[in-house]
Amino acid sequence: MADFNTSIKEQGDVSIINLKGYLDAHTAPMLENNFVNLISKNKFKIVVDFKELAYISSAGLGVFMAYVEEIRQNKGDIKLSGMSEKVYNIFDLLGFPLLYEIFNSEEEAIKKFSEK
């Protein structure tokens, strides 16, 4: 199967998840684990960076839907950044830009958190 992996870094109180490779039904559980871990540590300010993501399937999109409600209830948010045009189109088609804040770069997304 196509490769996928994630890495997490911290910048202030914001956690940044970097996605790399192919996010689909088979690799989605890896991203879910990241969210579960962050939530268990009460880290609700999350930026997901798509710079190195090649592909996302509907199951991959579902992961964000699964946790966003809980994160927002805890005064946090999931912000998305660095999408390629192709990945953005997938999000756009489904209307995600209406549901999530999407930024060109990781830095802008982090900045947005500090503005609040």
Add this chain to the structure above:
Amino acid sequence: MNGYKINSNLSWWIIGILSFSIILFRILFFSRESYLFFIINDLIVIPLIVITILVIIRKIKRSEAHPTALVLNSGIIVAFAFLVLLFSEPILSSFSINTAVLKLNPGLFQNIILSLYSLMFIAITSFWFATIKELYFYKRYRSNHIYFQLMIIFIVLTSVTSFALKGGQYNYINDTFKIITSILIVFNSLKISWIAFVSKKEKISLLLQSIIIAILFSLNLANINSSSFGGKILADFSPSFYSFYSLILLYGVIYFSVLFFTTLFHIPTAEAYDRKAKEVSSLQYFSKLINQVLDFDDLADTITDLVTKVSGADSAWMIIENNNEPKTIANKNIAYIDADLINNYLLENGLCGKISETKICSLTKFTDRTKLSEKFSSVAITPLKGIDNQKRYLIAARKNDLLFFEEDKTAINTFADYASVAIENSLLLEQSIEKQRLEKELDVARDIQKKILPEKNPEVNNLSISSFFIPAFEVGGDYYDFFEISKNKLGFIIADVSGKGISAAFIMAEVKGIFNSLSRMIETPKQILEKANEILLQRLNKRSFVSALYGIIDSEKEELTFARAGHCPALLVRENKIQSFKPFGIGLGLANNSDFNNHLEEIKINLMDKDTLIFYTDGITEAKNEKLEDFGEERFSDILVENSDKNVNEIADEVIKEVSLFSSSHHQYDDITLIILKWNKKNNSNGV
């Protein structure tokens, strides 16, 4: 069995009769000068010896005695004979028997005592001979026994001639026979083949026994010369027997001396033999492993049990390492607490180094050793290979200051190799069962999907319809349907459920139900999708959603109304130009009702003659080639424009052909759905 009993009884009768006859004969006649006396005397003694030997051989064979037991028995008897010879003079003199009596005619009582004394030696000698014969034949594979037979012949010749040619000028013949017999005895003693099959422990005790027995035989031989008291009695009783007795004593000396040296030379290799024997028996254990692969837990238990036998360990256990945390999954003769303590010492502290092959680690430096409920002193740890990336180890331990040696490694290594194969098989089996289960599940999912999709396209005036669906291996969740709302109105939906497989199939079934009923109740696409979102928000779990496009074709008004909830755009080819319609709309099940409703746009298109409408799922645009490039909207549009003059089925065929060509080297990852509608203006149809 019965026949044998009679036979056996018969032998005893013969022995009894012969013994009685010899005593009677010796009491009745006493003429030591007469040859005839000795000839008759020995004619009774020789058959007596032969039959006694035969009876004893049969007895030994029936008891299936091990050679070491035979050696021990001869040892006891030779010691007894030694004592008898040593004390025979003082004891017999108490019956007023001395050397002088032998020359004269002894009394009735003395005669009986002397005869019984000699008969006892006949029995003893017969036993030795039978024993030596059995030892000679034990584990001897060669069938040619010519030298042994030759030796028996010469023993008989020597014995017989010793009397017949006694003192005469032909004495040298007897001496020659004696020398030949001695040579044959040496020759026959040389090959002691059974020694190789004796364990090391037994060899050591055999070494001690054989030297003592050899010495006792030598002492007896020295004590029996014709000038000694015992020797005189036996020589007087029967010269043939006396000669036979001396030869057997000689045989005893030689055989047990040779046995001593053979054993001595075998001791260094004894361990090798022991190990070979153990390896052979462990082969049987390995075959046990093969039958256990059906259940991994049973297999782990068997492996742990067997490793104790193979390596002679006191305890053994198997561990699996997850995230650097060892977990004991099977144990034998060890408490879990003890195993865990040792696991931590070996793996977590890395004190046994990197374990890539069988390693022996002493526990003497183990600080928590006092916490162990039993005094384990040495462990051997071996990694087990498997098809998954899990690390498994097999550990064997010895207690009470016993250590493992390098030689034990080989046994454990070999066993670990077999165990690894068994584990691998077991895991493969488990995987293939799981794979079968998944395939079955996918079969069910595909079956559900097939039943959900419409069997045929509806017939509508002025509208030609083509629908095409290709399922992906892992059911992708595409769904389309047509609803004949009224005479002039045809509703249709094309949707893609998130996720794959059986869960997608179930959502699909639910979506079908929802749209089936909504299309009958509600008039506009926007309202239908709004209601569907409301229902699906409650019904679906958070991570699932559905992209959908719902449209209604009104053949009366010649218009298409549709709304799009996160689905691929609708395409229209009109006069060789393609237009993409992508009204706002969020996928079903993603946003709450107000967000969803506020952002849902409805579009109306007035249909013109030869308008071609195309609805599809992302299985087409996201179909991939070997370079993982997408088929893409551009390629798709070009084909549609190029072929727009053809009928709907031909257009669909062209699209599918091109997509298949494009992605021929890459498996179809998602379902492909394509609906093409072509509007033929009213007037035209009326004209036809």
